[in-house]
Every structure is written in C-alpha cells, then in structure tokens.
Amino acid sequence: MSNSPLTPGVAPGRLPAKSYTDNFTDHAPPLEPHEARVAADRCYFCHDAPCMTACPTSIDIPLFIRQIATGTPDAAAKTIFAQNILGGMCARVCPTEQLCEEACVRETAEGKPVEIGQLQRFATDTLMAKGVHPFTRGKPTGKTVAVVGAGPAGLAAAHRLAMKGHEVTIYDARPKPGGLNEFGIASYKSTGNFAQREVEWLLKIGGIRIETGRALGRDVTLAELQAGHDAVFLGMGLAGVNALRAAGEDKGNVRNAVDFIAELRQAGDKSALAVGRDVVVIGGGMTAVDAAVQSKLLGAQNVTIVYRRGQAKMSASGYEQEHATSAGVRIITNAAPVAVHGNGAVAEVEFAYTEETPQGLKTGPETFRLKADQLFKAIGQTLSGAPEGLRVEGGKIAVDATGRTSIAGIWAGGDCASGGEDLTVTAVAEGRDAAEDIHAALMG
Amino acid sequence: MANLTTDFIGIKSPNPFWLASAPPTDKKYNVERAYEAGWGGVVWKTLGSEGPPVVNVSGPRYGAIWGADRRLLGLNNIELITDRPLEVNLREIKEVKRKWRDRALIISLMVPCDEDSWKDILGRIADTEADGVELNFGCPHGMAERGMGSAVGQVPEYIEMVTRWVKKHSRMPCIVKLTPNITDVRKPAEAAHRGGADAVSLINTINSITSVNLDEFSPEPMIDGKGTHGGYCGPAVKPIALNMVAEIARNPVTHGMPISGIGGVTTWRDAAEFMALGAGNVQVCTAAMTYGFKVVQEMISGLSQYLDDKEMSVSDLVGRAVPNVTDxxxxxxxxxxxxxxxxxxxxxxxxxxxxxxxxxxxxxxxxxxxxxxxxxxxxxxxxxxxxxxxxxxxxxxxxxxxxxxxxxxxxxxxxxxxxxxxxxxxxxxxxx
CATH class of the missing domain: 3.30.70.20 (Alpha-Beta Plaits)
Incomplete structure (x- = not known):
C-alpha cells in the first residue's frame, strides 16, 4: 500500500506500519516503583483532603498514597477498590485535572499536583497483575437483581450487589461487556485490552452473570426483568446521538464520532482503518478530542475541531485540549456548522461565526468553509429507547439521590440517569450507591 | 569572597572543611583527589599498631535510612580502622604531605591502651611531617570490643591518661575525638582537657541499628544472617552533634578549648551552625560519601557568601551563638x-x-x-x-x-x- 497523509479522500494505511504501534501505545506509561514512591512522597496527607472531596467516588486518596509510600501498593489498591471497583479504568480515563488533581493543595502551591491518577494506576495495576480479587462475596441472600448495561454504572452496581450476596444478571446490547470503557475510550488511554481484563477481574467476586447481545426493548422488556428479579438497575448509557441540523448532514463520510471511536477500539490492525486526509470534528468535549487526536494518529493530514461556543465553554479540559493541539489538531471556536457540501460524499463544511449574547448563541452572517473528506459529529449523546412509564427529565431518566426512578423497584445510574456529570467515575459512584440502596430495600 | 583560611591549634588550612577520618581518607589516591577538589584538610583514616592489620568483613559495611527520593539521611557502618599495612599508610602520608604543603593532614590513631603502644606509634609517625594527631576514642563497633575506640572514650580517666602519654611522647598538636555514646559529653571533654589535649573533635558515630530485615529477621547491614550495631552518621545525627558541641563550648571548664565539629555536615549552612556553636572548623564524611568530593565546593562558596553578607570573618563566626545557649x-x-x-x-x-x-x-x-x-x-x-x-x-x-x-x-x-x-x-x- 502506498498511501500517505497526502492521499486524497478517505484511505487506510497512510502511515508506515510501525507508526501505528507507536501512536496507539499507552499515552501515559505507568509509573515505575521508584517513580511511584517519589510521587507518593509529595502527598501532604491533608486533613479532610480536598482531593477526596473532589472525587465523585470519594476514594481515600491520602491513605492510598501513604500506603504506596510505605511499600504496600496492594493495600493501596484495596483502599481504592473499596470505593471504586473500576479504579483501574478511572486511573486511566478520569479527567483528574478537573477533579482530584485540580483540588490538590500542591496544585495551589506550585501548579504541580500530586500525580493522583498515575499513583492510582500504579496501585491498581500492581494488585490486578497478581490476579487477586480483594473482596469476598457475602452469604447468598436468595435475591436476584437485573442490571441493564455492562458499562461502568452497571458493573459497579453489579459488583456491589454481588458482594452483598445477591445474584446479579447483567444484560448488555453489545457483543462485549464494558460499555464506554470498551467502546468509548480512546485506544491509547486503555491499551492491552484493559477493559476486558478489568471486567474479568471484577467478575471474580462471583454471583454475576453477563448476557451480551441482549438489548432492553429489543430482546428483553422491562416488565420481564421486573417479573424475573427482585430489583432492576438501569445503566444502559446514552445510545442516541444528537443531529447537526445542518443541510447535507446525510452525505457520505459524515459519521458519529462515537462510532468511529468504537470501531477504532475494536480494530486489531489500525492500519486497515480508513481516515480522511482532511478531517473535521464538530464538538467540544472529550469525544471530539478523542476522535480528532485518533484521526491524526491514523495519519490524517489536517484535523480540525470546530466548536460553536468559546473555548472556556468546551467541556474537554485544558489538558485534553492541549493534548489535541500537541498532536497537531487545530481547534476553532465560535463557529457553528450551517451546511455540509459535496457531491455524494462530504467535500467541505461551511461554518458561520457565532457570538455569545445575553439572548443566547447567535450565528452571524459571515461564513467560511473547511475542506473535509471526513466529518465526525461529536455533539453529545442522548437517551434513546427509555422504557415506557419512567419519568424522564432533561432528557434523562429521573432519579433521586440514591438512584430510585419514578417506578418502585427500578433504580438507574450512569449517563442515562439524571444528576452528575457524564463521567466514568460518576457512573461508578451512582451504580455503587444505587446498589447500596437496592440492598437496603431488599433486606430492609 | 571571604577569606576562609583557618588556623586550628596552629594547623593552617585554606578553608575550615576537613575530611573526617573514615573510608574516604584511607589512602593517597583518595586524599589527593580530595585536595584537588578543594578540601582544606584531611584526617587520615585511623592507623593501628605495627603488625598484621585488622580485617574487615567482606559483606556489606553500611546501612542507611532514606528520605524522599532515596535521599540519604543517615548512614551507619561497621568498618574498622585501616586494614592496610602501617608502613604503606606512613609512606603515603609522607608523600601526600610533601606534595600538599598548604593543606592540613592529621593522622588518626588507635592503639591498645598502654603507654608503650602509644609511644611506639607516635615514634613511627614522627617523620611523616603530618600536622597533628587525632586520638580515635570514638569508634563504637568492632574495635571497642577489643578495648579501644569508644571503650576508651567512655572512661574519662583513660582519655586523660592516654592524652598525657601522647603529649609526653609527641610534640604534635593533639585532637581527642569523642564518642557520643555516653551520658554527659562534658566529662570526656574535661578529661581530654586535663590530659593536655589541644582540641577535641566530635561527634564520632552513634551506636545504631538502621533497620531490621523483616524477611530474615536480622539487623541491617546483614552479614550471613546476622548483624551488629554500627556507627551512625549523616544528616540525621546533626542535632545530637550540635548539642554536644554546644555543651562543651559553654562548659566553664572547657570553654575556649578548640573544637572540631563533626556530625552530619552536608552544606555550608550546617558548617556555619557548628562554627557558631564554637567549632573552629568542621569535619565531613557522609556528605562526601554520598555526593563525592566535589560537594566541598558548595560549602566553600556558601560559607563565603554568608560571611560576606554578614560582613563577618571566620573568627567572628566561631562561638558567636555560644552565649545564647542556656539552661x-x-x-x-x-x-x-x-x-x-x-x-x-x-x-x-x-x-x-x-x-x-x-x-x-x-x-x-x-x-x-x-x-x-x-x-x-x-x-x-x-x-x-x-x-x-x-x-x-x-x-x-x-x-x-x-x-x-x-x-x-x-x-x-x-x-x-x-x-x-x-x-x-x-x-x-x-x-x-
């Protein structure tokens, strides 16, 4: 194959074979034991630590870091997993720069926080590498719970429920468990099939059965789940994708960024993946960044993220934005798509400049066009196929603080449920807390 | 740049930084490299009596404790006095001193506690042209079991007696090196003073076990499954040393007796602190063992800058804090x-x-x-x-x-x- 970044259109194999290995390797390599000791030693062991407050799963960060510093990373891992059973994945994908590390007092003091995410990874990797599962299942309760979705929320709920002695069955629409951990995370953040290894490790608790390829509403109904189980937890995420609402959106090579990311994650041979020479990504979140950076890593010559609002409004963190720009991605803000041009397939995208006004975002009369032979839409996901009868608010299943929905016996958490940010770590917290409430309700 | 030249009991050196009697000063090769790096003086590693030299272990000799990033905070050792033949050491001392006239070269001595032994060794070193002797009454391990080192330093009467012998049989300036492994450091210092010592140096190393191997259940450093207490030194011992120096400096009996300060000196600041508490110069070992001889260059520039900033001379600094040490x-x-x-x-x-x-x-x-x-x-x-x-x-x-x-x-x-x-x-x- 003799394609290069300059090859017109959408083409695979734009780079030499070795580049794909290099580009999709772990982008933040794990700490060596000595590095971990040094990094751990920077922790001040704060009183009522701000990092812990900032963590959606409330991991006792000062304690686990001290356990690393004193040479007991296994104990550190247990401290982490007690609060967040997906602490391994969260260590890789959490926007720590907006959570624990932003709150770290050393960020205040020196602009250089303790590397909490990397330390968490060191601890969790150390224990998981031993194949040890640190928790044991409680006495069987005889109760069964159905969990919909084998993503972060569902897995966290299932693990906690299994730990309490309940029998759990997880139904997931996809062929593999993991949810966004498996299908929605940039490849270089989760290498070495980590999402699947993590699920296997989590299942060692026992008492959890996963049925893949079983979608709620298609293969199984909520009524059936309710009839067959003592409780139901919904954690199926957001399967729908927002539309651009720009003329020509249906042209060829216009894709949802989430599909591109999922395809990339599942592809064994990245060189076989076709990518445009000129790629445009529309959106301002982590999905946009993941799609844009990976397009670049696949060999696209020009990749541009276009976001309709100002830079400060982008939900991708400053760290993520920097990651994108250092990979060679251009970020254009305050521009909204108005039309997709091209004869069959996309050739150009036309944008109007925008302005934030007290009345909302206004598009101006002036437009510009970007060359594009591939266009990715990363403008947010939506709840689709929510079961009838559940109260929905703000496009999500309405839940209270413990995850209870409007129907008794049905709980929900993660991205599909109201409240909290759409983050892996938030989903884990919601799944865990709903599980505790389910347990209380079942045993009460 | 401040003049750092010091005259310590008549021994001149271009700066107050001497290498303490220890592994770094065991032979000509090291000592010359130390002088080249800028050290003002060297106390040659302790010589023993004529005859077969002592034998060291061939397992680990050092144990350590560390701070963040494996910064060495404390070191302990179970090494004995020089294990090289006496005549080799004497020859090298003479060669080095002839070549490095402007640097101080002191010979540390440790021989059995009888007058003949001391008379004999003093006679053997007489023509080395060394600037003085330091009596090693401090080493807490190995040699102490044979009635030398700290076994002498722990008995003030012995200190006084041996010091008298040394002054009787030698015209060299005599420094008595004290052990901290006692309850009241003023007593051995007073004994040295009574015996006619020109100065004391302190502290020698502290009895210690740096760590325990929790798999083999033995102290570290471990030799074939067993360990023994070693001499502790390095930054961790500095507060203990400072106090002992101050106690001697403010004791009316020994007040004004020259002191060579030893114990964890790592930077110019440590040295300045020892000197403010009455030390006329300082001796260094662990810092050199950790960072190499070049470390003295920071000590020289730092002390010099400090004295310039304070518009003080070395003699203004020495003892300046002593009046403020009280009960x-x-x-x-x-x-x-x-x-x-x-x-x-x-x-x-x-x-x-x-x-x-x-x-x-x-x-x-x-x-x-x-x-x-x-x-x-x-x-x-x-x-x-x-x-x-x-x-x-x-x-x-x-x-x-x-x-x-x-x-x-x-x-x-x-x-x-x-x-x-x-x-x-x-x-x-x-x-x-």
Whole structure:
C-alpha cells in the first residue's frame, strides 16, 4: 500500500506500519516503583483532603498514597477498590485535572499536583497483575437483581450487589461487556485490552452473570426483568446521538464520532482503518478530542475541531485540549456548522461565526468553509429507547439521590440517569450507591 | 569572597572543611583527589599498631535510612580502622604531605591502651611531617570490643591518661575525638582537657541499628544472617552533634578549648551552625560519601557568601551563638508569641489543624471553606503548626509586645522573668 497523509479522500494505511504501534501505545506509561514512591512522597496527607472531596467516588486518596509510600501498593489498591471497583479504568480515563488533581493543595502551591491518577494506576495495576480479587462475596441472600448495561454504572452496581450476596444478571446490547470503557475510550488511554481484563477481574467476586447481545426493548422488556428479579438497575448509557441540523448532514463520510471511536477500539490492525486526509470534528468535549487526536494518529493530514461556543465553554479540559493541539489538531471556536457540501460524499463544511449574547448563541452572517473528506459529529449523546412509564427529565431518566426512578423497584445510574456529570467515575459512584440502596430495600 | 583560611591549634588550612577520618581518607589516591577538589584538610583514616592489620568483613559495611527520593539521611557502618599495612599508610602520608604543603593532614590513631603502644606509634609517625594527631576514642563497633575506640572514650580517666602519654611522647598538636555514646559529653571533654589535649573533635558515630530485615529477621547491614550495631552518621545525627558541641563550648571548664565539629555536615549552612556553636572548623564524611568530593565546593562558596553578607570573618563566626545557649530555667517565661497563619500563603492542606486539634491545644479553627485561623485564646505557641506546615513562613510566631494582653492567660505581657524566680518553683519558695 502506498498511501500517505497526502492521499486524497478517505484511505487506510497512510502511515508506515510501525507508526501505528507507536501512536496507539499507552499515552501515559505507568509509573515505575521508584517513580511511584517519589510521587507518593509529595502527598501532604491533608486533613479532610480536598482531593477526596473532589472525587465523585470519594476514594481515600491520602491513605492510598501513604500506603504506596510505605511499600504496600496492594493495600493501596484495596483502599481504592473499596470505593471504586473500576479504579483501574478511572486511573486511566478520569479527567483528574478537573477533579482530584485540580483540588490538590500542591496544585495551589506550585501548579504541580500530586500525580493522583498515575499513583492510582500504579496501585491498581500492581494488585490486578497478581490476579487477586480483594473482596469476598457475602452469604447468598436468595435475591436476584437485573442490571441493564455492562458499562461502568452497571458493573459497579453489579459488583456491589454481588458482594452483598445477591445474584446479579447483567444484560448488555453489545457483543462485549464494558460499555464506554470498551467502546468509548480512546485506544491509547486503555491499551492491552484493559477493559476486558478489568471486567474479568471484577467478575471474580462471583454471583454475576453477563448476557451480551441482549438489548432492553429489543430482546428483553422491562416488565420481564421486573417479573424475573427482585430489583432492576438501569445503566444502559446514552445510545442516541444528537443531529447537526445542518443541510447535507446525510452525505457520505459524515459519521458519529462515537462510532468511529468504537470501531477504532475494536480494530486489531489500525492500519486497515480508513481516515480522511482532511478531517473535521464538530464538538467540544472529550469525544471530539478523542476522535480528532485518533484521526491524526491514523495519519490524517489536517484535523480540525470546530466548536460553536468559546473555548472556556468546551467541556474537554485544558489538558485534553492541549493534548489535541500537541498532536497537531487545530481547534476553532465560535463557529457553528450551517451546511455540509459535496457531491455524494462530504467535500467541505461551511461554518458561520457565532457570538455569545445575553439572548443566547447567535450565528452571524459571515461564513467560511473547511475542506473535509471526513466529518465526525461529536455533539453529545442522548437517551434513546427509555422504557415506557419512567419519568424522564432533561432528557434523562429521573432519579433521586440514591438512584430510585419514578417506578418502585427500578433504580438507574450512569449517563442515562439524571444528576452528575457524564463521567466514568460518576457512573461508578451512582451504580455503587444505587446498589447500596437496592440492598437496603431488599433486606430492609 | 571571604577569606576562609583557618588556623586550628596552629594547623593552617585554606578553608575550615576537613575530611573526617573514615573510608574516604584511607589512602593517597583518595586524599589527593580530595585536595584537588578543594578540601582544606584531611584526617587520615585511623592507623593501628605495627603488625598484621585488622580485617574487615567482606559483606556489606553500611546501612542507611532514606528520605524522599532515596535521599540519604543517615548512614551507619561497621568498618574498622585501616586494614592496610602501617608502613604503606606512613609512606603515603609522607608523600601526600610533601606534595600538599598548604593543606592540613592529621593522622588518626588507635592503639591498645598502654603507654608503650602509644609511644611506639607516635615514634613511627614522627617523620611523616603530618600536622597533628587525632586520638580515635570514638569508634563504637568492632574495635571497642577489643578495648579501644569508644571503650576508651567512655572512661574519662583513660582519655586523660592516654592524652598525657601522647603529649609526653609527641610534640604534635593533639585532637581527642569523642564518642557520643555516653551520658554527659562534658566529662570526656574535661578529661581530654586535663590530659593536655589541644582540641577535641566530635561527634564520632552513634551506636545504631538502621533497620531490621523483616524477611530474615536480622539487623541491617546483614552479614550471613546476622548483624551488629554500627556507627551512625549523616544528616540525621546533626542535632545530637550540635548539642554536644554546644555543651562543651559553654562548659566553664572547657570553654575556649578548640573544637572540631563533626556530625552530619552536608552544606555550608550546617558548617556555619557548628562554627557558631564554637567549632573552629568542621569535619565531613557522609556528605562526601554520598555526593563525592566535589560537594566541598558548595560549602566553600556558601560559607563565603554568608560571611560576606554578614560582613563577618571566620573568627567572628566561631562561638558567636555560644552565649545564647542556656539552661531551660533561664528562658524568659514572659516571652509570649502566637501563631499567625498567612492566608495569602496558605494552601489549605489542613496539616496545622490536624496537628493542633489531634495532638496539641485545639487552637486552630477550620471553616467550611477550609480557612484556617489561630485561636489566640488557646494558642500556647508550641510551634508544632509551624513545623508541620509544608509552606515555609506561611505560619509564623508573632511576639506579643510588653503590655499586650495574652488572651489565653488573661494576663498582660510583662518583663523578663524565668523559672528560678517563678512562684510555682518549689526551690523559690524554699529559699524564702
């Protein structure tokens, strides 16, 4: 194959074979034991630590870091997993720069926080590498719970429920468990099939059965789940994708960024993946960044993220934005798509400049066009196929603080449920807390 | 650049930084490299009697403790005196001294506790042209089991006796090196003084076990499954050494006797502290063993800059803090300070709060937004918050002026008064 970044259109194999290995390797390599000791030693062991407050799963960060510093990373891992059973994945994908590390007092003091995410990874990797599962299942309760979705929320709920002695069955629409951990995370953040290894490790608790390829509403109904189980937890995420609402959106090579990311994650041979020479990504979140950076890593010559609002409004963190720009991605803000041009397939995208006004975002009369032979839409996901009868608010299943929905016996958490940010770590917290409430309700 | 030349008991050196008698000074090769790096003087590693040299272990000789990033904080060793033939050492000493006239070269000695042994060794070193001798009454391991080293240093009468022999059989300036493994360092120093020593040097290493191997259940360093106590040195021992130097410097019996300060000197600042407490120069070992001989260059530039900044000479510095070392009973009980937290510098870690609330006087308040403030009516000014605060000078101790109200006691700050006159002191009442 003799394609290069300059090859017109959408083409695979734009780079030499070795580049794909290099580009999709772990982008933040794990700490060596000595590095971990040094990094751990920077922790001040704060009183009522701000990092812990900032963590959606409330991991006792000062304690686990001290356990690393004193040479007991296994104990550190247990401290982490007690609060967040997906602490391994969260260590890789959490926007720590907006959570624990932003709150770290050393960020205040020196602009250089303790590397909490990397330390968490060191601890969790150390224990998981031993194949040890640190928790044991409680006495069987005889109760069964159905969990919909084998993503972060569902897995966290299932693990906690299994730990309490309940029998759990997880139904997931996809062929593999993991949810966004498996299908929605940039490849270089989760290498070495980590999402699947993590699920296997989590299942060692026992008492959890996963049925893949079983979608709620298609293969199984909520009524059936309710009839067959003592409780139901919904954690199926957001399967729908927002539309651009720009003329020509249906042209060829216009894709949802989430599909591109999922395809990339599942592809064994990245060189076989076709990518445009000129790629445009529309959106301002982590999905946009993941799609844009990976397009670049696949060999696209020009990749541009276009976001309709100002830079400060982008939900991708400053760290993520920097990651994108250092990979060679251009970020254009305050521009909204108005039309997709091209004869069959996309050739150009036309944008109007925008302005934030007290009345909302206004598009101006002036437009510009970007060359594009591939266009990715990363403008947010939506709840689709929510079961009838559940109260929905703000496009999500309405839940209270413990995850209870409007129907008794049905709980929900993660991205599909109201409240909290759409983050892996938030989903884990919601799944865990709903599980505790389910347990209380079942045993009460 | 300040003139760092020192004259210590008549021994001149271009700076007050000497390498202590230890592994770095065991042979010509090392000593010449040390001089090339800039060391002002060297105390040659301890020589023993004529005859078959001592034997060292062939397993590990050192144990250590570390701080962050494996920074070496304390080192201990079980190495004995030189294990090279006496005539080799003597020949090399002579060669080195002839070549390096401007540097100090002292010979450390340790021989059995009888006059003939001392007379013999002093005779053998007489023509080396070395500048002086240091009597090793300090090594706490190995040699002490044979009645030498700290076994002598722990008995003031022996110190006095041997020092007399040395002064009787040699015209060389004589430094007596003291062991810290005693209860009152003033006693051996007084004995050295009585025996006619020109100076004392201290501290030698401290009896120690640095760590225990929790798999083999043996002290480290471990030799074939067993360990023995070694001599502890390095930054960790500095506070102990400073106190011992100060005790000798302020003791009326030994006040003014030259002191060579040893114990954890790692930077120019450490050296300046020893000198302020009365040391005429300092000896260094662990810092060189950790960083190599070049480390002296920072000590030279640092001390020089400090003296320039203070417009002081070396002799102005030596002993300058001694008058301010006193007994607890003379401390001003009417000196009242309160901790003050600079909100601009505070990073809100809460360590001061945890320390005060859990282990001290509940004198720091914490608000919902993590603002930490001192409760003046509870603060006893213990300084723990200052010590645990990770930000230097974020918490400071502010003195209440005379006449100000101490909210804790409800009393106004008055003039100087100490325990000797305090009404709660039983001796004060007895005297009335």
């Amino acid at each position: 607890w009973q003379y401390l001003n009980l009417n000196y009242v300070t309160k901790a003050q937290i600079s909100q601009a510098d505070c990073i809100k870690c809460g360590r001061c709060y945890a320390a005060c609330e859990d282990t001290s006087h509940q004198a720091i308040a914490m608000s919902a937004d993590r603002t930490f403030t001192v409760k003046d009516d509870e603060c006893v000014a213990c300084n723990l918050c200052v010590n645990v605060c990770p930000v230097e000078n974020c918490i400071t101790m502010v003195q209440l002026p005379q006449g100000a109200l101490d909210e804790r006691t409800g009393r106004k700050v008055t003039e100087y008064a100490n325990w000797t006159t305090h009404p709660n002191n039983p001796s004060t009442r007895a005297a009335e």
